[in-house]
Amino acid sequence: MLHEGNWFPADEVARGAAYEMFADEPRPGFLPNPRPGARHRYRRFVHVTEVLAATGFGARQAAVVATGEQKLAEPLDRPLRMPVSRALDWAGLHRLSQQPAAANSAVAAIRRSATIRSGSRMVKVLSARQLVGYLHGWLPSGFCYREYDVAHLRTPAELGVLLGDGSEPDEVAFVLRWRAVDPCDYSVPLVDAYAGLVSIPPRDRLGPPVIGSGFAPASRHLIPEFVTADLADLPLTANASLAAFTPDGTEVTLYTYLAEQRGWTRMWGPQWRDLLLKLADAFPGDQEYFPVPPAPTRFVGRFRDGHYDAIADPPGEFRLAAKTRAARLPVESIARRTGYARWRDALCTIVRSEGGWVRVRPCRPCPETVARLGAQCIERGVFETWAPTSELVDAREIDIEYPL
Template sequence: MHATEVGSALDGLEDEPLLMPVTRALDWTALHKLTQSPAAAAQLAPIRRTAAVRRGTRMIKFLTGRQLGGHLRGWPISGFCYRAFDVAHLRTPADLAILSGGSPDADGGVVFAIRWRAVDPWDYEVPLAGAYDGLVAMPPHDRLGSPVIGTGFTPSGRHIVPEFVTRDLAELPVPANTSLVAYTGDGTEVTLYTYLPEQRAWSRMYGPQWRHLLPDTIAADQEYFPTSTPLTRYVGRYRDNVYEAIVDPPGEFRVAARTRAARYPLDALARRIPSATWRDAPCTVVREEGDWLRLRLSRPDGDQVARLGAHCVERGLYEAWAPAAEVTDPREDDHWYEL
């Protein structure tokens, strides 16, 4: 269609789709080949920029059964993720296997996912060569899941899927109305749990007919899963005082309180990120246990992984335990969003 008609054709869509120029010289097949070639990153940049995150964008991360259990116990959101708009056509476990980082057969032919709305575009980055050269060059024996190409697109033999990472590979607190879902062999989507931020708990949403979907490590008849408080969290300013915040994008940001009358709308909102440096490597802190800190590398590469003894816990995420006494510059960084 003519360029002047594109705006009206996209009216009513919640998110803008990935846009690409189709010509006789550059058809869909040729573009797909470019997305799988690191050398084509610069050529693809104008196309990749059309897939952008904005406040309220629906995001999704596909999970294994083990990761599903981790989120029910309080794991925040982190690592590689996608706009739900870009993967809406992928419904079956066979199609989603490359995105989940595991084999559907290992979880009974089911793929799980966590789905949420983005609080701010600042929280997400495109894993391009240059900024994430360490991940692109990571040797196969030091990584889990598919390789990072560096073009901003996920490795796939059939599909063109833009991918994102949480900024600096850090953790994001879970927003209100986040859901944990399952995709069955026939493409059925089942909402398993919804997050209740005031109670810091996941509430069960599925009926008895879907209990067989869950891994054996999760009690299928349990209706309520209280979670631990992560180190990273949202905070907000109300009348010159700072409180813990609850976010429900795109427009509801309020003081965290159990009673509705005390849930005041915030004047300003920030994400508090625990950070540190260990042996010259920038890290975020994901756990504290006594005199030890669990650190996640913000810009992992092969040298850091070998030097720090870090392990790949999932695609792109490398963590290690460090004595707190050896960690320098421990701090909590507050990034204030523009509301």
């Protein structure tokens, strides 16, 4: 592949969204290759849009990006479309991306070119504490990113800019991966729609500020970010995974989600035990299986005039939730069922219930709403608090239908 005027041997990463380049001598940006007996001593990860030319199998993927075609078995997401010119070069565009942008600005138009389709691979960067939470039942919510846009970020230092719980980058970075069912589950955090998040003061939030341009705060990269619709939980799709990245860029799949069994199963071997040393003290590192408790947010499908719990395996497979293969019948329709309620004049989603109390999350947090509810920031952009069930108004479950 051709990068910055030089040809390098390379392999594809993340289904063609990035390349792993190799070199025999030290070069800027290259790290030692950790593979035992590797032919090339150094490597570097670059995004596919940084590649000027590619030969072999990767050339087909590069052509898809260049032409906008979507003809692969698992098509690539579309890259950002940027009208760079003498009046707006790359440096100027990056500066504008780090400022609030109105809906009709040039930056907002560029941001709208990054879209989600059914089957888009999404990622959320986690701290060790959050990893433990997801193993015990947390669901994807809040800020997230297309894997396509961050596939070249492979080290904890690079992924650390996307941490949302206020923690500092560590020696190991953890990532949750899942596939989007439908674009309606996501929105862009622009200042006109999320002015409340933009205006929340530092003392009341965790993680970096919400800029309002739709791009993540970053000194070097241009990373489009998304939030889940109404900041609500999304059910896990089949084959979601939890992975770790080491300082040399090595990726290790730690756990895979088994939708029929509603649990995480361990994938890592004893050679990777050191990656989990900094997890919670009570974390059972040798546990093979973590059952996921039922949650108010779930997939439901219609089958023969009845509604049942369902499993989503986008982009094309939606079936009844059943442990036996014979009962995994395709559903006639699929929807995300989410609980909503009003508390103290604020529309909230219901996260979970315990006794006479309900854990609620405001859909549009702002300084005034956060103060009125007494909500606490649990991660970037996401606030939660406990509310008495008796004080909730118009509590209901809403089905967000997906087109099949």
